[in-house]
Amino acid sequence: MKIIIFCACLITFVLCQKRAILSPDIDPLSDLMVNKINSLNTTWKAGKNFDGYTIDEIAKLCGVKRLERSSDEFGRIEVEVEPYIPKTFDARSAWPHCPSISFIRDQGGCGSCWAFGSAEAMSDRTCIKSNGRVKVILSPEDILSCCIDCGYGCNGGYIEAAYQYWVEEGVVTGGLFNGTGCKPYKIAPCEHHAIGPRPNCTDEITPACEVQCQSNYRKTYLEDKHYGLNSYKIVANVSQIQSEILRNGPVTAGYIVYSDFANYKSGVYQRHSNVTLGGHAVRILGWGIETGVPYWLVANSWNTDWGDKGYFKIRRGVNECGIEDHIVAGIPKN
Ligand SMILES: *[C@@H]1O[C@H](CO)[C@@H](O)[C@H](O)[C@H]1NC(C)=O
Ligand SMILES: *[C@@H]1O[C@H](CO)[C@@H](O)[C@H](O)[C@H]1NC(C)=O
Ligand SMILES: *[C@@H]1O[C@H](CO)[C@@H](O)[C@H](O)[C@H]1NC(C)=O
Numbered sequence: 070m071k072i073i074i075f076c077a078c079l080i081t082f083v084l085c086q087k088r089a090i091l092s093p094d095i096d097p098l099s100d101l102m103v104n105k106i107n108s109l110n111t112t113w114k115a116g117k118n119f120d121g122y123t124i125d126e127i128a129k130l131c132g133v134k135r136l137e138r139s140s141d142e143f144g145r146i147e148v149e150v151e152p153y154i155p156k157t158f159d160a161r162s163a164w165p166h167c168p169s170i171s172f173i174r175d176q177g178g179c180g181s182c183w184a185f186g187s188a189e190a191m192s193d194r195t196c197i198k199s200n201g202r203v204k205v206i207l208s209p210e211d212i213l214s215c216c217i218d219c220g221y222g223c224n225g226g227y228i229e230a231a232y233q234y235w236v237e238e239g240v241v242t243g244g245l246f247n248g249t250g251c252k253p254y255k256i257a258p259c260e261h262h263a264i265g266p267r268p269n270c271t272d273e274i275t276p277a278c279e280v281q282c283q284s285n286y287r288k289t290y291l292e293d294k295h296y297g298l299n300s301y302k303i304v305a306n307v308s309q310i311q312s313e314i315l316r317n318g319p320v321t322a323g324y325i326v327y328s329d330f331a332n333y334k335s336g337v338y339q340r341h342s343n344v345t346l347g348g349h350a351v352r353i354l355g356w357g358i359e360t361g362v363p364y365w366l367v368a369n370s371w372n373t374d375w376g377d378k379g380y381f382k383i384r385r386g387v388n389e390c391g392i393e394d395h396i397v398a399g400i401p402k403n
């Protein structure tokens with residue numbers, strides 16, 4: 070297999086106008102793919118995250134649907150740009166009294182990323198707005214199983230609809246599988262590597278909606294609901310997205326996963342594949358510049374041993390994989 074490099078830039082790879090695209094014939098989960106990526110000397114390092122998996126099993130985790138209706142219908146807004154935007158920002162250190170910001174979850178073998186990416190940013194924002202008084206871990210389970218308009222459960226859903234559910238129906242608390250809160254996640258964490266302590270990921274079905282909290286939880290389902298005041302989609306503009314995060318906390322982002330993303334280990338991701346696996350949803354919690362390359366700092370929901378301790382960085386300012394074009398957020402009611 071031949072690596073096709075469209076540009077021969079002498080200075081640094083990232084300044085090239087055209088990116089290197091690896092042959093779509095290379096098995097994306099093979100050692101060959103990892104080696105090809107690493108030999109590009111690109112802005113990130115590849116490794117084996119999903120050893121023993123098929124690419125279809127990974128595609129299943131990418132459960133974001135794009136709203137086919139006009140995006141303006143959901144209220145794509147312009148955000149007022151802050152007079153000072155720092156060169157680097159990390160919500161974990163900006164709001165250390167909000168533990169949800171540094172909480173990495175595991176969606177298991179279910180295409181529920183849209184519920185995770187949404188519940189995560191909602192939790193952070195609820196804490197931030199209350200100055201740390203309301204520390205919550207909101208429940209992806211509640212959104213995944215009880216939001217009727219959100220789409221197809223474990224087969225994918227809409228971020229915008231998840232936020233609307235928060236505004237209209239509220240979201241109860243709930244953490245990891247077997248965890249705390251009103252409705253912890255019903256699907257067990259699974260091994261996003263083949264060699265690890267957890268059971269292998271299997272194809273999960275959407276859990277049934279339960280309108281009650283787990284036994285011995287101190288509140289009723291309705292008492293435990295936390296609401297959004299509003300929700301909106303932000304225009305694809307870096308300084309506006311940054312200003313939104315500075316003011317109100319992390320945002321939910323949807324983007325297109327290309328097959329090489331499965332191998333991300335560290336550095337600033339940019340795609341070198343043109344094979345798409347589907348839409349994925351994540352939480353953007355900051356930004357920075359690494360060896361001259363601007364990036365977004367992002368939390369994934371594939372457990373802490375995926376990628377860079379559960380996080381990844383992705384190129385900022387070029388709408389990499391469409392990430393700047395699908396930013397959703399909202400203001401909590403509390
Ligand atoms: C993907 O990239 C290969 C080169 O590696 C090219 O031959 C092919 O046409 C591209 N496919 C698409 C859909 O862009
Ligand atoms: C990558 O870097 C190595 C070592 O610096 C060098 O030998 C190799 O030619 C570089 N490859 C590319 C594609 O630039
Ligand atoms: C998980 O999958 C890997 C790779 O297919 C296989 O080697 C391993 O035996 C599986 N583990 C379990 C517990 O089924």
Ligand SMILES: *[C@@H]1O[C@H](CO)[C@@H](O)[C@H](O)[C@H]1NC(C)=O
Pocket residue numbers: 246247257258
């Ligand atoms: C979840 O709880 C059940 C029942 O208490 C226990 O058997 C199981 O090992 C727990 N699983 C995890 C991943 O904590």
Ligand SMILES: *[C@@H]1O[C@H](CO)[C@@H](O)[C@H](O)[C@H]1NC(C)=O
Pocket residue numbers: 147150306307308309
């Ligand atoms: C982003 O939005 C700001 C504020 O409206 C505007 O001044 C700036 O030109 C926009 N940037 C781009 C790249 O469009």
